[in-house]
Amino acid sequence: MKERRSIGVATVVVAALAFSWLVSAQGLWQSFLRALFPAQPVVLMPRDTLAAFVLQHLALVGISSALTIAVGIPLGIFVTRRSGREFRGLVVAATDLGQTFPPVAVLALAMPVLGFGFWPTVMALFIYGMFPVVSGAISGIESVPKAVLEAAEGMGMSPWQVLLRVELPLAARVILSGVRTSVAINIGTATVGAAIGTGGLGVPIIGGLAVQNMAYVLEGAIPAALLAVLADAALAQVEAAVTVQEAAAG
Amino acid sequence: MGALVALAGVTVLPFLELRANRLVPGVAYPMMAAGSWAYLVWLLVAVGFLSAVLPTAKVRAAASTASGYGLIAATAWAVGAATRSLLVSQQPAMRVSLGAGVWVLLAGTAILGFSGGEERAGTLLRRTVPIVLAVAAVAAAFVWGGLDRISLAREFEVRASSFWSLLGGHLAMSGSGLGLGLLFGVPLGLWATRNRGVRSVVLGVTGVIQTVPSLALLGLLIAPLAALSRAVPVLRAIGVQGIGNAPGLIALTLYALLPIVRNTYVGLSEVDPAVIDAGRGMGMSSWQLLWRVEFPLALPLIVEGVRTASVLLIGIATLTVFAGARNLGNLIFEGLGQFAPDLILLGALPVIALAVIADVALSALGRALTPEGVRA
Structure with missing residues (x-):
């Protein structure tokens, strides 16, 4: 079991290294797209290198997801505490409703309020990413059996100890699956952010579609797809890691 | 909680924006531009506050329902009235759009509705009547209240x-x-x-x-x-x-x-x-x-x-x-x-x-x- 896990982690690490090599190999893309579209005069978007598009994308997703996790998980925990219980119904209703809102519509609505560019998009991604994270945190913590909590209290644990040593470890898998959903949506929505001037891998896709240059489209679409699958696989490994720990502990 | 958000919406933030045309940023106007309708909004926000402290659960639920749905209707009329008074003797390209205050007010209203929802079981009829009344009031504001002059409705007309x-x-x-x-x-x-x-x-x-x-x-x-x-x-x-x-x-x-x-x-x-x-x-x-x-x-x-x-x-x-x-x-x-x-x-x-x-x-x-x- 342990061996299989380390193989999984190793695969993700190797894939990540291969991905970073691939997106920095500008010459390789040039010749690949040139071969696919011989008639196209320019096959790589001149605005930035592919590596730069990838880095902009990672910055958008990284900052907004980090904010989402830093605010969303504590918020989810707060409404399951006695002091926050009265906000639970409201937060659950808001996250349920929020998750039915299409991310593109939310991004579009955020624009007139927050403005154009990088930081407004980070804000919009942050807010939208909160919904799955908060609802994952709430359902994760509430999935911990009552008997376990009572046992922990009976052992003389303080509320903080119960949270840190019993609830969070047992809820970790569900919480992380919320984070995984949120990051996946985030990577996808960030490509649309190119329409409001944020940079990232959406720029060659949208730009390519606008000028009918399919080479640009692939320059953005292939790395964006690989990045999303890679990030998902990496988070799946983290999820597996905490699940194994949980099984070993039980 | 919901009432607090609604209060922030009507006091701190601009209620409407008057813009020279559909693209430029505009001048902010407070809710008082709506004249007497503004007082009704105030009154309903106050009812929303009351709904948190009233004695029995039944009365609390009734008060939050009344203030929630009432606010939707009153806001529609207030926006319509204010739009009308702002657009008097202005150029036709002028647009009045909803300010952040209206959105925050409506968010507060939604929260009022949510928090009342748990206690407000009741029959299907009881639940649908306020919704129908609120929708009718908003529709009426479109026809007679001047709500059809806001920029969103104008944009719709064009397209x-x-x-x-x-x-x-x-x-x-x-x-x-x-x-x-x-x-x-x-x-x-x-x-x-x-x-x-x-x-x-x-x-x-x-x-x-x-x-x-x-x-x-x-x-x-x-x-x-x-x-x-x-x-x-x-x-x-x-x-x-x-x-x-x-x-x-x-x-x-x-x-x-x-x-x-x-x-x-x-x-x-x-x-x-x-x-x-x-x-x-x-x-x-x-x-x-x-x-x-x-x-x-x-x-x-x-x-x-x-x-x-x-x-x-x-x-x-x-x-x-x-x-x-x-x-x-x-x-x-x-x-x-x-x-x-x-x-x-x-x-x-x-x-x-x-x-x-x-x-x-x-x-x-x-x-x-x-x-x-x-x-x-």
Whole structure:
């Protein structure tokens, strides 16, 4: 079991290294797209290198997801505490409703309020990413059996100890699956952010579609797809890691 | 809590914005521009505050209902009245749009509604009457109250004819994606329950498709489709092209697969083996078992998958405009391109409304389809 896990982690690490090599190999893309579209005069978007598009994308997703996790998980925990219980119904209703809102519509609505560019998009991604994270945190913590909590209290644990040593470890898998959903949506929505001037891998896709240059489209679409699958696989490994720990502990 | 948010909306933030035309930023006006309607809004916010401290649960619920729905109606009239007074003797290009204050006020109202909701069970009639009254009041504000002069309504007037066709395009696009998703997804889910190998391949592949960003998937589909259509004239004749409806429709179908396949699979495999044994004992053939026992029991979960898929598709359909489709996404991205907030709203609000309606309707359908005996 342990061996299989380390193989999984190793695969993700190797894939990540291969991905970073691939997106920095500008010459390789040039010749690949040139071969696919011989008639196209320019096959790589001149605005930035592919590596730069990838880095902009990672910055958008990284900052907004980090904010989402830093605010969303504590918020989810707060409404399951006695002091926050009265906000639970409201937060659950808001996250349920929020998750039915299409991310593109939310991004579009955020624009007139927050403005154009990088930081407004980070804000919009942050807010939208909160919904799955908060609802994952709430359902994760509430999935911990009552008997376990009572046992922990009976052992003389303080509320903080119960949270840190019993609830969070047992809820970790569900919480992380919320984070995984949120990051996946985030990577996808960030490509649309190119329409409001944020940079990232959406720029060659949208730009390519606008000028009918399919080479640009692939320059953005292939790395964006690989990045999303890679990030998902990496988070799946983290999820597996905490699940194994949980099984070993039980 | 809700009342606090509403209060912030009416005091701190600008209520309306007067702009010289539809593109430039405007001058902010407070709610008092609405004249006497503003006092009614104040009164209802006060009722909202009261609803937190009133003695019995029943009175509290009534007060929060009254203030919540009342605020929706009063806000509509206040906005209408203020718009009218601001637009008197101004140029026709002038636009009055809703300020942040109105949105915050409405958010506070929604919170009031949510917090009252738990205590407000009551009969169906009791629950629908306030909703109908509020909707009627908002509609009346459009006809007589001047609400039809706000910029969003003006934007709609300008684009009325194309709006309906774009809305139709949106429904057609997401509806056919969903239909195709069902056509392929349900048999695939069924196949997955009968064959282990198929299960891991189908669930794995649809899972990977789901993680790929929609815009990237669309991009990846366009180039091969364009090549295919050049190579096979028959396909071009039936409308399969790199640009147009085809790539969008294929992308939507692919996205619909995961929730439908997964829920069909889970629904069918969760049918109690004892029930199947009983059916077999009654002499049912495997087809009869499937149609009369397994599918009816799995149906609520399949509908739940359809719900997830349709909410997803209504959102993603907006992106297919980049591949040449025409739907509400056109309004959103044209609006983003022109920096025209009202145009963005005109596209985005109906998209959100469609998603919410699909969500509510399909969850109700799922509940109705759950056989009485297995209802939680």
